[in-house]
Amino acid sequence: MPRTGTDGRIERGNQTRRTILRRAVEIASVEGLEGLSLGRLAGELDLSKSGVFALFGSKEELQLATVRAAVKVFIEYVVQPARDEPAGLGRLERLCHNWLTHSAQRVFPGGCFFYSVTAEYDARQGKVHDAVASAHGTWFALVEQMVDQAKETGEIRAAADSSQLAFELVALLEMANAESVLHGNFSCYAKAADGIISRLRSVATDPSLLPGTLALEPPAPAGPRA
Structure with missing residues (x-):
């Protein structure tokens, strides 16, 4: 059946929206949602x-759509490849590896999008704050869930504190991102990787299940990929 004019306009509108959000994510990762x-x-x-306004309606709606778009990118690069691994230490290690890689490779030009906008909105109120807080909370919950899954498979000791371990892993990830973005120092990713492996070994029932270190791809901050 031939495509109608309405279908064509909708497709063009959707493509324009995707183009706008791709650029919005790039800007926000460097300059913040403001x-x-x-x-x-x-x-x-x-x-x-007027066309951009028709697609979003307000700056706040643009900001909310940008957060949602960044979540999709984050899932594509960090979360989904880890979910493809069997539950256990390997999945948790892969999640941490993917996070460090997405920051080092500058999938978001400003490093971790959510690290940047969380600092921007942590003390504010409103819909944008709530969207950022929800994404941040979901990420922490995911890390803790993967720790719990590794405990269920018997690869992490049952007595290990899942919440504490998740907190420490995220702290190492975010510190590597912060140091790299602020100082242009990419050696911090290897330090974080070593710290993560060391911490996971300390709670593993069989440390030999883990590699000696996380084999990170070399940084490639040459251009935006969001």
Whole structure:
């Protein structure tokens, strides 16, 4: 059946929306969500401001859509490849590996998108704060869930404190990102990787299940991939 004019307009609108959000994620990862504006995106992407406004309606709606778009990118690069692994230490190790790699490879130009916007919105109130807090909480819950799964498989000791371990792993990940972005120092990723392996070995029922270190891909901050 031939595509109708309405279908074509919807497809073009969806493509324009994706293009805008891709650029919005890039900007926000470097400048924060307050760095976004409908007019700026219209100008940078050679679109009409009225057309961009019709797609989002307000700066707040643009910010919320940007957070949702960043979540999708994060899932694609960090979460889903880990979920493809069997539950256990290997899945948890892969999750940490993916996180360090996505930061080092600058999937988001500013490093970890959520580290950046969490610092921006942690003391604020409103819908954008709630969206950022929800994404952050979901990430912590996922790490803790994977720790629990490794306990269920018998690869992490049952007495290990899942919440504490998840907190420590995330702290190592985020510190590597912060040091790299602030100082342009990529050696911090190897330090974080060593710390993560050491911590996992300390709770593993069989440390030989873990590699000697996380084999990270070399950093490639040459261009945005979000």
